[in-house]
Amino acid sequence: MTLDSIMKCAFSYQSNCQNDSSESEYIKAVYELSYLAEYRFRTFLFHSDLIFNLSPYGFRFRRALRTAHEHTDNVIKQRKASLKKDTELEKVKQKRHLDFLDILLYAKDENGQGLSDEDLRAEVDTFMFEGHDTTASGISWTLYCMATQPEHQNKCREEIRELLGGRNTLEWEDLGKMPYTTMCIKESMRLYPPVPGVARQLSSPVTFPDGRSLPKVFYVVTDIYKMVHTL
Numbered sequence: 001m002t003l004d005s006i007m008k009c010a011f012s013y014q015s016n017c018q019n020d021s022s023e024s025e026y027i028k029a030v031y032e033l034s035y036l037a038e039y040r041f042r043t044f045l046f047h048s049d050l051i052f053n054l055s056p057y058g059f060r061f062r063r064a065l066r067t068a069h070e071h072t073d074n075v076i077k078q079r080k081a082s083l084k085k086d087t088e089l090e091k092v093k094q095k096r097h098l099d100f101l102d103i104l105l106y107a108k109d110e111n112g113q114g115l116s117d118e119d120l121r122a123e124v125d126t127f128m129f130e131g132h133d134t135t136a137s138g139i140s141w142t143l144y145c146m147a148t149q150p151e152h153q154n155k156c157r158e159e160i161r162e163l164l165g166g167r168n169t170l171e172w173e174d175l176g177k178m179p180y181t182t183m184c185i186k187e188s189m190r191l192y193p194p195v196p197g198v199a200r201q202l203s204s205p206v207t208f209p210d211g212r213s214l215p216k217v218f219y220v221v222t223d224i225y226k227m228v229h230t231l
């Protein structure tokens with residue numbers, strides 16, 4: 001459902017991920033890539049490109065990457081074909097609202113240079129992944145928290161019922177008028193952060209106050225999940 005949403009919002013693409021098996025191939029590939037990336041990270045031997053690439057895990061990784069890239073390439077290809085007639089951004093703007101993909105395709109740097117196909121796919125990949133995996137996780141854990149905390153669930157239900165009146169769908173303007181539900185969503189994401197850690201590669205050495213230091217090129221990871229659950 002969240003992949004259908006991001007596909008519609010950012011790429012104006014009508015997908016049907018919950019029923020169409022070719023779309024769910026992409027989701028399976030994303031699961032596989034996330035699992036293998038994390039497995040590689042914590043398996044010291046696999047830090048070597050050579051060993052990882054020659055292992056069955058490397059083979060699985062390349063296969064899943066191919067599936068994921070085929071999916072994004074397909075979305076980009078379809079849009080490029082439909083924009084062939086409209087080379088002027090202004091003309092497209094007059095016809096419809098620009099989405100994220102239009103903006104990327106028409107983006108130019110100060111020298112009039114657009115994004116290369118590789119850069120374009122990298123941006124589309126990030127949004128496609130970030131835009132559905134995080135929200136799916138956030139929604140699932142919020143529902144889990146509601147299920148385990150019935151008294152809060154009831155307060156949220158009352159708040160939403162009152163806000164809806166007789167309607168059965170929420171509108172954009174309603175989002176700012178549900179403070180209790182918002183607090184519950186935020187608390188669920190604090191307890192179960194959809195992005196449980198962030199990493200950076202050091203561009204220069206770092207020395208800590210106790211005198212210990214980390215050399216350039218090392219990865220530093222902030223474990224957001226652990227910060228919440230061990231304090």
Ligand code: HEM
Pocket residue numbers: 006010126127130131132134135138193194195198199
């Ligand atoms: C509950 C939902 C979300 C959470 C908790 C979340 C969290 C994060 C975090 C923590 C980062 C920083 C990662 C880092 O600096 O290493 C990040 C980056 C990013 N997020 Fe999200 N995100 C969410 C939803 C989304 C959605 C819906 C989109 C796109 C539609 C999105 C697009 C991005 C992008 C493009 C970046 C990279 C920005 C950059 O280049 O620095 N995120 N997100």
